[in-house]
Amino acid sequence: MNIPYQIVVCGGVVPDPLQTLEPIATANGPALKNELLLPHVLDPWSAHALYEAAHLARRSAGSKVWLVSVAPKTKLQQVMMTIGQRVPLELVAIEGPASGFTDAADVAAALAAGIEGIAGLDQSRLLLFGGWESASRAAGATMQMVGERLGIIDQFQGVDELSVADDGALRILERIEGGQHQVSVCSGPPVLLGWATGNLPEPPNHPQIGMQNMRAIMPALQKARTAQISGGARFESVTLPKQQRATRIVKDKPVEEIAREIVTWVTAE
């Protein structure tokens, strides 16, 4: 049974993780130093969601993928230059801060409003995707609230796999502890999936897909509405996780030895 899904992926943008991320205090609350100047990427968790969406859409004829994003337009445009070449999608851009120092409830409201604004959206075909958490806030709160606002009660978090049975039932693998998965079967849409890493690869780049996408992406960016992100949350203090980055260039080391070395290092702490 082929179901032409409407897959809506919620995804923000985050600074490239290789950048120096230094929290600072500003008049508007905490922020990252030079955040706007840093190159950004699609939030890795939602990127997994998007790739899974792309694969599913390709397998189910007539399906379509939307990406709904609350982010500064210029940053979103930059990110679209890469993502836009891999996944045929329609962008719903909402101007707003992409920072993790915003209230997840506000962001969820903006996303839900953006999704409700998509013309012709059909709940009986709707798969709402997102990351189970984000690389900026990492609270795992946003998607649940988006689902609630849209009245989608079948929600799954930490998803690593989605398969569609012949009768259209959705079989979903959610991460639980100990490297195990919980298997659920759901009769069909509407459903919300907060993805962990998924298991399908990044779709291949194709410039023609990019050219095709750009025709709609640019107008979408131009007409992006500004979200009301009130900044309702107040932050008592902000610090980087205590971390030590020790980079060493090692070649041809067996995996077992690397593992042993890490264990020694961790247990020595």
Add this chain to the structure above:
Amino acid sequence: MDATAVRPHAETLRTLPGDDVRQIMWRFADRLDLQMLVQSARAVARGPVARLVANGARSTHEWTEQKALLLKEFDAAGITGAPLEPADGGYIEGPKNLALALIAFELAWVDAGAATGSLAGCLALAPIHERGTAEQRQRYTRLCAPPEPGEDRKPWRGAFCLTEPLPYVGVETSLLGGRVRVVEWEAGKEPFLEVDKRGRFITNMGFANFVTAAVDSDDPRIKGTCMVVLEETDPGTFDRGTPTRKLVHQLSSTCDPVFRMRVPADRIIGGYTVKDGIIIPRYSHGEIIEAVFRRTRVTVGLMTSAKLLSAVEPVIRYQRDRFRGSSAVSAGSPRYELGLQQKPDALHRLLDVWATGEASASLGFTAARLFDELEPVEKEKDRILAGQGIHGGSAAFKALRKVQKDALEYLELRRKPVGRRESQRFEKLENDPLVKYLLLDSLASVYCPACKLWNTGHGANMMREAVSLMGGYGITEDCPGFLGYKWMDAQLEATYEGPEAVQRRQLSVTMINEVFLAQFRGWVAEMREIAATRPGTGACSLATAMQMWLWTVQHLQVAKDADGAALYQTNRQGVTFALADALCWLLSARSFILDVMELEQAGPQNPVVAEGLAGTVQFLSDLCHVQTARSAGEAGRICAELVYGYNRHPAWDEEGYKGCYHMDELMALESIIPGLASMATDVIESDGSHPAKAGPCAKCEGLEPFIRLRTKLDGCLTGSQLAKDRAAEALTKVMIPAALDYPA
């Protein structure tokens, strides 16, 4: 110079310039297709290409399976399809020089061998693209087109075969050893040719499915030289040859192939006509090569620019981290935080590398854009001339010579204020496509060799500086950013597609074209105007250096050497080549200044750029100042050597004595003009002895304007070192990423 050039500024560079800044400077902020291409090419460069290099793929010159995988990556990233028309499987509309330049830049940021591999495919197709018949274009572009989404087809790859084993084609492309003769020619049918060609150092040869080869006639039934297409399945020998044991660009495939093949005459690129039983190829190999290299050389120039700019981040990181981890250096101490950046020399040398990278990138991208602009104008010119029954060659040359007067008149009118020029005439000339062609062509003919020559030649020297900043680490395989490899690779970029001598030779002709010189004169005023509002860029010193260069060119075209021989002439490379070098310094510094001006003007419209704009512009302006001072200094040195160097120094002989005082005579004069004796330097004593030096000091008659310019130029350097100190300070504060975004 204006004092604002030395005033300290609070704003400083916050992060290394990102994509948004580059898109404005290099003028593709409105080109989404190119922005996407940059991202996808970068993903290949910093992903699979970097991994190959890090895993040691450069340690062999053989074409390996791992290296071959890159071809697929190129296809997926749009690198293979970029030079093609959308109708032929490409995706970029219009001219594609800037697109190819950006690809080369991105790939060479990590490894120029990868860039060369991708470029060579384009080079193989270029003769067909530029001069091929419609059928040839259709056949080969379609075959080379990468697969469409969902399509499973292996695209063809090509190689461009010009260079031959010694003693044949190298710099001198006329010394062709490759031969073509007729082996079968049935009346009324297509003749069959036998092509005999040996290649040397041919890129992509390890896997090419077809080759575009330059050959000369070995048969009275074929006229002159031509280029032919050879396919691997054509009957005869298609021997890929042994891999070149090269030390550089090992991610590309290079071999010395041997071909002896039979092909139909319709493989002659551009087709042929038959007259009195003789096959006359439409284009000689020289004509085709010229059309091809004009464009592709710009791309090569940008490979070296990318290397220089790619060195900045790893060097800063190395400098800052240099002493961290030592028990003697406590966290938070200046030595811990700044490391080698406590030492001004380390900062200044990095600034020199960075400034060279900026100036060469600006020059290269200016050249690439020029060719994009020129392309439609050139087509229009061809169309107009064809309408007059003129199809290339000397007839076209003659026709265009007539237009030169108009082009010069146009430039003259353009210099006048709007109200004071004959507007109808001005408009007519401005809209004349032939005038426009001459203007652009004269620039492109200078910018292409200038960027190939300076970017790669001087760039290779500066890569050595970059390597030295990493200490011993710099010349190991583990050096972050692969700087050691890049140093060596830069030397190949200076060599292939025509070594420096070829570029200098071309410049020595094109840079004295009156249409170019007239535009160049206008740039002196342009730089002064910029200096009036932006003194901190060093534009004023550049203007003076440009004036000096112009004076020198004019002087050398009429001046004679000590033996009465003309100075500016073809085989006097000591004069012409040196002047070409001097010009490159000036052009690159000017391009850099113009790009920074563009950033300052367009930056505020982009919120991301606007955020750190003041600091970025301040830093880049300081860098411009550093670079213009260096350029002015170099140009000044070269011009002075040429202006004085061909005069014979006076000796202590009869002739030399004529310009000296004799002691007796001086004493007599001293009584009339007291103090004179103390000022005279060249005095012959009564016993005939003279001061211990080379001879009486040289007289500089007629060179007064030059002397004035030179003195002025030295004064114009005022403030440049203050700018360097300020930029050095910025280097200690700029935020860099936590780690390099590709493996080392």
